[in-house]
Amino acid sequence: MSKQKLKISKGRPKNSGITSRALTQKEVRRLLTITRASKDHQSAINQTNMRNEALLYTGFHTCARISELCSLTVGDVVENGAISSSVLFRKTKSGKSRRVPLSNDLKKKLNGYLLAYRVRHTDDSLMFSDELPLFPSNKGSHFHPTSGSQLIKSLLTEAGLEKAGGSHIMRKTGLTMMLNAGCSLEALRLISGHSSISQLSTYLCATTNQVESAINQIKL
Numbered sequence: 001m002s003k004q005k006l007k008i009s010k011g012r013p014k015n016s017g018i019t020s021r022a023l024t025q026k027e028v029r030r031l032l033t034i035t036r037a038s039k040d041h042q043s044a045i046n047q048t049n050m051r052n053e054a055l056l057y058t059g060f061h062t063c064a065r066i067s068e069l070c071s072l073t074v075g076d077v078v079e080n081g082a083i084s085s086s087v088l089f090r091k092t093k094s095g096k097s098r099r100v101p102l103s104n105d106l107k108k109k110l111n112g113y114l115l116a117y118r119v120r121h122t123d124d125s126l127m128f129s130d131e132l133p134l135f136p137s138n139k140g141s142h143f144h145p146t147s148g149s150q151l152i153k154s155l156l157t158e159a160g161l162e163k164a165g166g167s168h169i170m171r172k173t174g175l176t177m178m179l180n181a182g183c184s185l186e187a188l189r190l191i192s193g194h195s196s197i198s199q200l201s202t203y204l205c206a207t208t209n210q211v212e213s214a215i216n217q218i219k220l
Contacts, residue, residue, distance in 0.1 A: 021164050021165050021169070021172070022169070022172050022173045022176040022177075023161065023164060023169060023173040025177075027159075027161055027164070028060065028173065030159050030160075030161070031056065031155060031156065031159045031161060032053060032056060032057070033159075034155065034158050034159050035049050035052040035053040035056060035155060036049065036053055047117060047118065048138070050113050050116060050117055051113070051117065051135055051136065052151070052155060053109070053113070054109055054110060054113040054135065055069060055135045055148075055151075055152075056152075056155070056170065057105075057106055057109045057110075058072075058087070058106060058110070058134075058135075059152075059167075059170030059171065059174070060170050060173060060174045060177075061102070061103050061105070061106040061174060062087060062089075062100045062102075062106070062174070062191070063100075063170070063171045063174040063175045063178070063188075063191050063192050064089060064100070064170075064171065064193075065092075065093060065167075065168075065171060066145050066148045066149050066152065066167035066168070066170075067091065067093070067145040067148075068089045068091060068092055068093075068193075069134075069135065069148065070133075070135065070142055070143040070144065070145050070147075070148040071089075071090065071091040071142060072087070072089070072133070072134040072135065073130065073131060073132060073133060073134055074114065074126060074127070074129050074130050074131070074132050074133075074134050075130030075131065076088045076089070076090070076134065077102065077110055077134060078114065078127060078130060081127070081128060082111075083102065083107045083110050083111045083114075084102065085101060085102060085107075086099045086100060086101045086102055087099065087100050087102055089193070092193055093193070094193060096193075098190075098193050100191055111127075113126075114126045114127035115127050119132065119136075119140075120136065120139075120140035121140070135148075148167060149166055149167040152166060152167040152169070152170070153166050153167070156169065171192065175188055175191075175192055178191070185197050
């Protein structure tokens, strides 16, 4: 019997049992770049771009579900007229609210977005409208989760990442990046709101190269 050479694919092999799709840092930057608003914050297009960029930032940094992101109000991230140290997710899959700390980068992004974004019909800054949606639809209301998912898919398509998946890509990518940075599984579970480590594990991704690197850590 002839010996078959074992082929190990690089990057993200399909159906390997080892990896599932998560964006690389380069891909995340590309996705964010296409949503970035120009300096003309008053145009309707750039208002939309600012919102989309802030939505993506929040999704990657908090690893929240699209339904949780769509249900956020300004008051969930703002306290006494300033960005809070955490975000409160009230409408979760488990029915239990949870707080997730806001990174310095995300606080800066949300602060700029909320100050610059103008409320529909009133032209007031969104920062001082606690009861309004954090990410308003074009009609000024909360996005329905299905519409939010479609928005993320359209942004992925614009960035040439249509094969990466849907709105869960933010959650999956954020959790994977935190894991690779050394975050504990229990901390990731608390951030994501999963009830168990086993549920969390379905969102954690690794490349073949990372698996090879882990195996080579064993020195006997």
